[in-house]
Amino acid sequence: MIKMPAEWEKQRTVLMSFPHEETDWHNTDNEADLEASLSPFIRIAQAIAYAQPVYIICKDKNNISSMFCSTRNMTFIEIPTNDTWIRDYGYISIKEDDQIKLLDFTFDGWGGKFEASLDNSVNNTLHKKGYMGITPLEKVDFILEGGSIESDGEGTILSTAACLCNTNRNGGLSKQEIEEKLHTHLGAKRVLWLDHGYLAGDDTDSHIDTLARFVNKETIAYVKCNDKDDEHFEALQKMEVQLKEFKTKEGKPYKLIALPMTDAIYDKDNKRLPATYANFLITNDALIYPTYNDKNDTNTGEIFKEVFSNKEIIPINCLKLIEQGGSLHCSTMQIAY
Template identity: 40%
Template sequence: MNDDTLRFPAEWEPQSAILLAWPHAGTDWADRLADVEETYIALVTAITRFQRVLVCVADDDVEAYARARLASARIDMERVAFLAIPYNDTWLRDTGPITLVGANGLRLLDFRFTGWGGKFEASEDDRLVERLADSGIFFNNTRQHIDFALEGGAIETDGAGSLLTTWRCLHERHPDASREDLSARLAAWLQQDRVLWLEHGYLEGDDTDAHIDTLARFAPGNGIVFQACDDPGDRHHAELGAMADEIAALRTIDGAPYTLHPLPWPQPVVDEGRRLAASYANYLVIDGAVLMPAYGDPADDRAADVLAAAHPGREVVQVPCRSLIWQNGSLHCISMQLPRGLV
């Protein structure tokens, strides 16, 4: 399985498709299915303007329904493919394949998925990568099973050997492992030169134990986009301020400071007395565009300006995501990019 050419590409590198799973009545979306379907339709509409999308469906009936809904939205169905496969829920950032690219093909890393530390049933989701690989839908790939709990939303790479993550999440999953041990394992499996750890940062309503993709993201040209909080009266202010200081102190592999892109803070979104995790950092980069979560907040447009500056040359497309954060995640959480050559 050793291949010295393997590399973990940045999200802004060329892609084959975006992987999604269609919500249905057998998932936790059942109570608000109509609302979340509208978000999925908007998301697929945005993706297919630029590239292909692969949609997992639970069975033939779900496929027929999803196909009809998307076709009625005048989506280019030539850019949509469906795959019937079992899944517990639709958070494919954490259950889909983490893909390395190399001169001799692509490698699908199949880490254990434990339902975010045993919080939720995950037996079908834990087999998703295996079943995707066995389906034959992917080209020129091998699968590597790794008996280690890790979610895709917990890690962020710049494609050049630096990995960014949070101590809170990885320590929660592996309380007996030292930072040095975790750094060595992640660097080896993910072909990284170094692992950068953030001690601070969290969002109320997030049940992932502080996934990095809700907090801070690499951007081209040695940039870091991060969720800031400029409201001194908000409970997040001190913690996100401490995170911002940590990020400002980080240095590139060449010893230079990163170019920082702080995102504006949306107004609190409260649903039935529960604060929801509305983060602009949970955006998705695709070929030619950045798809950003929008919450119907005055800060949406300012967030779009920040992302346009961080990802020059890409169109920023706002996708309504208030329905997603009801289930504690947003746009990046429900999607997984598939590198060029895989589909």
């Protein structure tokens, strides 16, 4: 029997991949830009390491480790990378007959948009170095990113058709063909497909972790847009309608938790950035969520306090992350226990 554990289940560690001068984070016009980009990664790693291990993939472990006041629960590992979004190229954990197994799916830079050959080799290299111990690793000849799927831990996968059925991934398979793959490799018993919803500035073709997330097997948190003048209003309204139609495996409507949208945030070229509160990370003892210097930062924290009443709620400013198209959840990948 195969299943993909939910994010709230016990975690062994969390993987992160730090920026360096050979990634897109390095701005040749501003040498201080790389140093500034490291700040949110350091804060996220500290928040995780407070209560559980974090493996930090980097170019120069001595340099990166020296930036921390404490390196408790941190392991620094030198592996070449193209980019930092390890949610999408890191291991996907499954349980097969109650034993953890790591799956290494193919990563193609979100449909060939970016160079990804180094990122695509990280899992194998990390495993060969022995950091995963005797946990088995299986290479899967199928393009799948961790940010494109949500699991309730009981056989339900939540995803978007815009991403998984895109012609730039696996040649554009049908929903049925994708479901067969998810059943084979993740033990999916059913897939809930969102056909609407996107974020401007997002390179992932609508990853589910930017739009809607399981917070327990009966509850989904999702991005809600109330501004009729916002370009996202119609698509996110349609997404909300579809979420209301979804049923749990017991046949009951899901409890839905609406997360606010930030005011529109733009980069220096006036391109809208994909700010989303849905890109939070659940760890063993904490809920770590992104903030954006927005009026809704505090309100969102109060929502999370109610939803995750048994966890510490930790906000991390992620304005710098969205400049490169991702946010907090995108920069992490949990390994199940």
